[in-house]
Amino acid sequence: MKELILGGARSGKSAHAQRRAAASGLPVTVIVTGTAGDAEMAERIAHHRAARPVHWRVVEAPLELAAALRAHAAPGRCLIVDCLTLWLMNVIDGDFEAERRALLEALPGLPGEVLFVANEIGLGIVPLGAETRRFRDEAGRLNQDLAAACERVTFVAAGLPLVLKG
Numbered sequence: 308m309k310e311l312i313l314g315g316a317r318s319g320k321s322a323h324a325q326r327r328a329a330a331s332g333l334p335v336t337v338i339v340t341g342t343a344g345d346a347e348m349a350e351r352i353a354h355h356r357a358a359r360p361v362h363w364r365v366v367e368a369p370l371e372l373a374a375a376l377r378a379h380a381a382p383g384r385c386l387i388v389d390c391l392t393l394w395l396m397n398v399i400d401g402d403f404e405a406e407r408r409a410l411l412e413a414l415p416g417l418p419g420e421v422l423f424v425a426n427e428i429g430l431g432i433v434p435l436g437a438e439t440r441r442f443r444d445e446a447g448r449l450n451q452d453l454a455a456a457c458e459r460v461t462f463v464a465a466g467l468p469l470v471l472k473g
Contacts, residue, residue, distance in 0.1 A: 319466035340394035373409035
C-alpha cells in the first residue's frame with residue numbers, strides 16, 4: 308500500500324509516518340531527501356534523526372528518488388520518504404520533469420508499504436515572486452498526482468491525522 312501524508316511545517320506529519328511504519332511490524336527504511344545546506348537545516352535533520360529508531364535503515368536520496376524507491380522497496384518492507392517537498396526543492400531547477408515522470412512511473416510497481424511525507428503549502432496567500440509561485444504550484448501538482456496514485460491520503464494538523472482517502 309502507498310500512502311501520502313500531508314501537513315504543514317511542524318504539523319506532526321513525520322511523526323505520524325513513523326508511527327504508521329512502526330505499527331506495520333515490517334522492517335523500515337527511511338529515504339531522506341533533505342541536505343544540510345546551513346546550520347538551521349542541519350538542526351532540523353538532527354531532530355528528525357533523533358526521533359527515528361536507531362535500527363531503521365536510512366538512505367539518502369536528495370535527487371534520484373525513483374531510483375532509490377526501486378532499489379529499496381520490497382515485499383515485507385516499509386519505506387518512508389521524508390520528504391517530497393525537500394526533494395522537489397532539490398530537483399526543481401534541474402531536470403525536474405524527467406525526475407517527476409520517473410517518480411510517477413515507478414509508483415504503481417513498488418512492492419511493500421510506502422509512506423510519502425509532503426508539505427501542504429497551498430493553503431496560504433499567493434506568493435509574491437515568480438520562483439516561489441512556481442514552487443508552490445509544482446508542489447501542489449505533485450501532491451495531487453501522488454494523492455491520485457496512493458491508496459491512502461492523510462492530512463495531519465496539530466499532530467492529529469485526518470484520513471482524506473482510503
